[in-house]
Amino acid sequence: xxxxxxxxxxxxxxxxxxxxxxxxxxxxxxxxxxxxxxxxxxxxxxxxxxxxxxxxxxxxxxxxxxxxxxxxxxxxxxxxxxxxxxxxxxxxxxxxxxxxxxxxxxxxxxxxxxxxxxxxxxxxxxxxxxxxxxxxxxxxxxxxxxxxxxx
Amino acid sequence: xxxxxxxxxxxxxxxxxxxxxxxxxxxxxxxxxxxxxxxxxxxxxxxxxxxxxxxxxxxxxxxxxxxxxxxxxxxxxxxxxxxxxxxxxxxxxxxxxxxxxxxxxxxxxxxxxxxxxxxxxxxxxxxxxxxxxxxxxxxxxxxxxxxxxxxxxxxxxxxxxxxxxxxxxxxxxxxxxxxxxxxxxxxxxxxxxxxxxxxxxxxxxxxxxxxxxxxxxxxxxxxxxxxxxxxxxxxxxxxxxxxxxxxxxxxxxxxxxxxx
Amino acid sequence: xxxxxxxxxxxxxxxxxxxxxxxxxxxxxxxxxxxxxxxxxxxxxxxxxxxxxxxxxxxxxxxxxxxxxxxxxxxxxxxxxxxxxxxxxxxxxxxxxxxxxxxxxxxxxxxxxxxxxxxxxxxxxxxxxxxxxxxxxxxxxxxxxxxxxxxxxxxxxxxxxxxxxxxxxxxxxxxxxxxxxxxxxxxxxxxxxxxxxxxxxxxxxxxxxxxxxxxxxxxxxxxxxxxxxxxxxxxxxxxxxxxxxxxxxxxxxxxxxxxxxxxxxxxxxxxxxxxxxxxxxxxxxxxxxxxxxxxxxxxxxxxxxxxxxxxxxxxxxxxxxxxxxxxxxxxxxxxxxxxxxxxxxxxxxxxxxxxxxxxxxxxxxxxxxxxxxxxxxxxxxxxxxxxxxxxxxxxxxxxxxxxxxxxxxxxxxxxxxxxxxxxxxxxxx
Numbered sequence: 001x002x003x004x005x006x007x008x009x010x011x012x013x014x015x016x017x018x019x020x021x022x023x024x025x026x027x028x029x030x031x032x033x034x035x036x037x038x039x040x041x042x043x044x045x046x047x048x049x050x051x052x053x054x055x056x057x058x059x060x061x062x063x064x065x066x067x068x069x070x071x072x073x074x075x076x077x078x079x080x081x082x083x084x085x086x087x088x089x090x091x092x093x094x095x096x097x098x099x100x101x102x103x104x105x106x107x108x109x110x111x112x113x114x115x116x117x118x119x120x121x122x123x124x125x126x127x128x129x130x131x132x133x134x135x136x137x138x139x140x141x142x143x144x145x146x147x148x149x150x151x
Numbered sequence: 152x153x154x155x156x157x158x159x160x161x162x163x164x165x166x167x168x169x170x171x172x173x174x175x176x177x178x179x180x181x182x183x184x185x186x187x188x189x190x191x192x193x194x195x196x197x198x199x200x201x202x203x204x205x206x207x208x209x210x211x212x213x214x215x216x217x218x219x220x221x222x223x224x225x226x227x228x229x230x231x232x233x234x235x236x237x238x239x240x241x242x243x244x245x246x247x248x249x250x251x252x253x254x255x256x257x258x259x260x261x262x263x264x265x266x267x268x269x270x271x272x273x274x275x276x277x278x279x280x281x282x283x284x285x286x287x288x289x290x291x292x293x294x295x296x297x298x299x300x301x302x303x304x305x306x307x308x309x310x311x312x313x314x315x316x317x318x319x320x321x322x323x324x325x326x327x328x329x330x331x332x333x334x335x336x337x338x339x340x341x342x343x344x345x346x347x348x349x350x351x352x353x354x355x356x357x358x359x360x361x362x363x364x365x366x367x368x369x370x371x372x373x374x375x376x377x378x379x380x381x382x383x384x385x386x387x388x389x390x391x392x393x394x395x396x397x398x399x400x401x402x403x404x405x406x407x408x409x410x411x
Numbered sequence: 412x413x414x415x416x417x418x419x420x421x422x423x424x425x426x427x428x429x430x431x432x433x434x435x436x437x438x439x440x441x442x443x444x445x446x447x448x449x450x451x452x453x454x455x456x457x458x459x460x461x462x463x464x465x466x467x468x469x470x471x472x473x474x475x476x477x478x479x480x481x482x483x484x485x486x487x488x489x490x491x492x493x494x495x496x497x498x499x500x501x502x503x504x505x506x507x508x509x510x511x512x513x514x515x516x517x518x519x520x521x522x523x524x525x526x527x528x529x530x531x532x533x534x535x536x537x538x539x540x541x542x543x544x545x546x547x548x549x550x551x552x553x554x555x556x557x558x559x560x561x562x563x564x565x566x567x568x569x570x571x572x573x574x575x576x577x578x579x580x581x582x583x584x585x586x587x588x589x590x591x592x593x594x595x596x597x598x599x600x601x602x603x604x605x606x607x608x609x610x611x612x613x614x615x616x617x618x619x620x621x622x623x624x625x626x627x628x629x630x631x632x633x634x635x636x637x638x639x640x641x642x643x644x645x646x647x648x649x650x651x652x653x654x655x656x657x658x659x660x661x662x663x664x665x666x667x668x669x670x671x672x673x674x675x676x677x678x679x680x681x682x683x684x685x686x687x688x689x690x691x692x693x694x695x696x697x698x699x700x701x702x703x704x705x706x707x708x709x710x711x712x713x714x715x716x717x718x719x720x721x722x723x724x725x726x727x728x729x730x731x732x733x734x735x736x737x738x739x740x741x742x743x744x745x746x747x748x749x750x751x752x753x754x755x756x757x758x759x760x761x762x763x764x765x766x767x768x769x770x771x772x773x774x775x776x777x778x779x780x781x782x783x784x785x786x787x788x789x790x791x792x793x794x795x796x797x798x799x800x801x802x803x804x805x806x807x808x809x810x811x812x813x814x815x816x817x818x819x820x821x822x823x824x825x826x827x828x829x830x831x832x833x834x835x836x837x838x839x840x
Contacts, residue, residue, distance in 0.1 A: 030584035030632060030655065033680045038687055038709065040633050040656045040680065042584035042610060045532065056336045090532070107533075108594060112616065112640060127533070198806055206808050322809035329800035341800050354807060365703040366725045366748070368679015369799050 036065040044090040064113040067145040087116040104133035162247020179259025204282035209289040216293030284391040295398040453478040495523035537562035559588030578608040589614040611637040657682040752792035758827030785833040
C-alpha cells in the first residue's frame with residue numbers, strides 16, 4: 001500500500017514540475033545561460049525561448065541562437081513553441097513564428113544577425129528606424145540564420 | 152518534569168557506563184586528529200569528516216539506538232508498572248539516547264577540529280549542528296522501528312536497510328531518475344527529491360558553505376536560487392526537524408498503545 | 412650717416428618682424444599642418460568644449476583647463492587633438508546621450524576624465540563613441556560611472572592606452588554597458604587599461620588583426636573579455652580577475668592567447684576561459700587559478716594548449732565531444748577538484764607530457780616521465796558531463812563507492828583519454 005502511495009507522490013511531484021505547459025519562463029538576466037552559445041544572457045531586448053513537447057524550456061540570448069539550437073541539437077518536431085522578446089517591450093513575449101523581424105545595422109544583435117523582433121507594425125514607431133532596414137518574416141529569419149550563422 | 156529528568160539522567164549514566172560509547176568517542180577523536188594531521192588542507196579535511204559525520208554517525212545512531220532499545224525492554228516494562236506517564240518515559244528514553252550522541256559528536260569531532268584551528272568556527276558549528284540533527288533523525292527512526300518490530304534481529308536488519316537506503320540506494324535512484332527524465336523539466340523535482348533525503352540535504356548544505364557552491368550551479372537557475380537564498384538554510388533546518396519529529400511521534404503513538 | 416645707419420639698423424628688425432608676422436598669418440591660413448592651441452577655461456573666453464570644437468580648425472589642439480565641464484553630445488567631425496589639464500572633468504550628469512561622438516580621421520584625446528554617462532536601453536551611449544574613424548589615439552582617459560565607456564564601430568588603426576574605465580558598482584548586467592566595445596574594426600591596439608564594473612570589460616565583435624595587451628579587467632558583471640567573430644587577433648599579458656563569467660572567446664580562427672591570468676572567476680556557470688567554435692589557435696603560458704572551470708571548450712579544433720598552469724579550479728578542463736585535434740602538452744594540473752571532463756566517445760585530443768598532481772605512478776628509469784599512463788578523467792566527471800543534475804551527488808557516499816568499484820573493475824571510464832607520458836615533476840613556466 002505504502003509503495004503505491006510513494007509512487008503516487010512521485011507522480012504528483014512530476015506533474016507539478018511539468019504543469020506550466022506552454023508559457024515562456026522569465027529569463028534571469030545575468031544568471032541564465034544561452035543553451036546554444038553558452039553565454040550569460042544579459043540583454044533584455046533580445047531573449048528567446050523554446051518549449052519542447054515534453055515541457056522542457058531552453059533559453060537563448062537571441063533568436064539566431066534559438067534557430068541554430070532548434071536545427072542542430074533538437075529536432076524541429078520535438079518543439080512545441082518558439083518565443084522571442086518584443087524588442088520595444090522587453091518584458092513581453094511574442095510567438096516567434098508570428099513576430100515581425102526588422103533587420104538593421106542600427107541595432108546590432110548579440111550574435112550578429114541583427115534582426116530584432118516586434119509584435120506589430122505599430123511598434124516600429126518607437127525605433128526611429130533609419131533607411132536601410134529590411135522587414136523579415138519568421139521563415140526569412142530561419143533561412144538567414146541557417147545561411148549565415150549555422151554553417 | 153522531575154521524572155523526565157530522572158529517567159534521562161539514569162539513561163545517560165547507563166549509556167556512559169557501558170564502555171562502548173567511550174570507545175566510540177576515542178575512536179572519533181583519533182580518526183579526526185589523524186585526518187587533520189595527515190591532510191592539513193581544510194577542504195579535504197571537511198570532505199573526509201563529512202563521510203564520518205554524515206554516513207558513519209547515522210549508522211551508529213540507528214544501530215546503537217535499536218540495540219539499546221531492545222536491551223532496555225525489561226527496564227521499560229519495569230518502569231511502566233510505576234505510575235509514570237508513557238509520554239514521559241518515551242521522551243526520557245529519547246533524550247537519554249540523543250544527549251550522549253550529541254556529546255560524542257562534539258567531543259569526538261568538534262574538539263579536535265577546534266584545537267587544530269584549521270577550519271573557521273562558523274563552518275565547524277555548521278558541520279556539528281548538521282551532524283547532530285542527522286544523529287537525532289536516525290535515533291528517532293530507531294525508536295520507530297523498535298516500537299513496531301518486536302523481533303530484535305528483524306528490527307536491526309530493517310534499521311540497517313533504512314540507513315543503506317537513505318545514504319546509498321536513494322542516490323542511485325536519483326541518478327537513474329535524472330537520466331531517465333533528462334528531456335523533461337525536472338529541475339524542481341530533482342531539487343525536491345534531493346532535499347527530502349536528510350543525508351543528501353546535509354551534504355549539500357555543507358558543500359555550499361565551502362567549495363562547491365559554484366560547481367553545483369551548473370544544474371540551473373532553480374538551484375542557484377536555493378543556494379543563494381538564506382531560505383536554503385531555513386529549509387535545511389526545517390526538513391531535518393520534520394525528519395526527527397515524524398518518526399518520533401509515530402513511534403510515540405504506537406508506544407502509547409502498545410501492550411508490553 | 413651714422414644716424415641713418417642707426418635708423419636702418421633699427422628699422423631692419425622691425426621690417427622682418429612685420430614680414431614674419433605676415434608670413435606666419437599666411438602660413439596659418441594656407442597651411443593647415445601648423446596647428447593652433449585653443450584653450451578651454453571655466454573663466455576664459457571659451458568656456459565650453461563644444462564652443463572650442465566649433466572654433467577649431469583641422470589639426471588644432473584643444474587644451475582643456477582644470478574644472479568640471481557639464482557637457483554632453485560633443486560632436487567632432489574634424490581632425491583634432493584634445494588634451495586635458497590635470498583635473499579636467501567632463502560630467503554628462505547621467506543624462507541621455509554620449510560624451511564625445513567622433514567621426515573623423517586623425518584624432519587624439521588625452522588626460523581627461525569623463526563622468527556619469529546616461530543609461531539607454533535602445534542606444535548604446537558611451538563616454539567616447541567613435542564611428543568610421545581612422546588613426547585615433549586615446550590615452551590616460553578616466554571614465555567613471557560609465558554606461559559604455561569607449562565604443563568604436565567601423566574604425567581602423569587606433570590605440571587605447573593607459574585608460575581607467577569603470578561602470579557603476581550597483582548596476583545589473585542588463586543596465587550596464589561594455590568598457591571597451593569594438594564592432595567591425597581592425598588594427599586596434601588596446602594596452603595597459605584597467606576596466607572595472609562594466610558589463611563586459613573588453614568586447615570584440617567582427618574585429619580583425621588587433622592586439623590586447625597588459626590590461627587588467629576585474630569585477631565586470633559578465634565577461635572580462637568577450638571576443639566574437641574576430642580572426643587573427645591576439646591577447647597577451649592580461650589579467651582577468653573575478654568577472655561574472657570569466658572570458659569568452661567564440662566563433663574565431665587564429666587567436667593567440669599568451670601569458671594571461673584568469674583568476675577567481677568562481678560563480679555558477681562561469682569559466683576561466685570559454686572557447687566556442689575556435690580553430691587553429693594557440694593557448695600558452697596562461698595561468699588558470701580558482702575558476703569554476705579552467706577552460707570550457709565546445710567545437711574547438713586544431714588548437715595547441717601548452718605550458719599553461721591550472722591550479723585549484725573546480726574543473727581544469729571541460730571538453731565536449733565535438734572538439735577535435737587539440738593538443739595539450741607541458742601543462743601543469745595542480746589541485747583541481749576535477750582534472751578533465753569529457754563526454755567524447757572517441758580519442759580526438761592528445762594529452763602528452765603534462766604534469767598531473769593527481770598522478771601516483773612511478774618512474775623506474777628516472778627519465779622524468781612516469782612509467783604508467785595517467786587517465787585524468789574520473790567516473791563522476793563523465794556522469795556529470797552527460798547529465799548536469801548528477802553534480803548534486805558530488806561527494807556523496809554513492810559516488811565514492813562507485814568510484815572505488817570503477818578503479819577495481821574499470822569499465823566506464825574511457826581508456827583513450829590518457830596521458831601516456833605524464834611528467835613526474837612540475838614544470839616551471
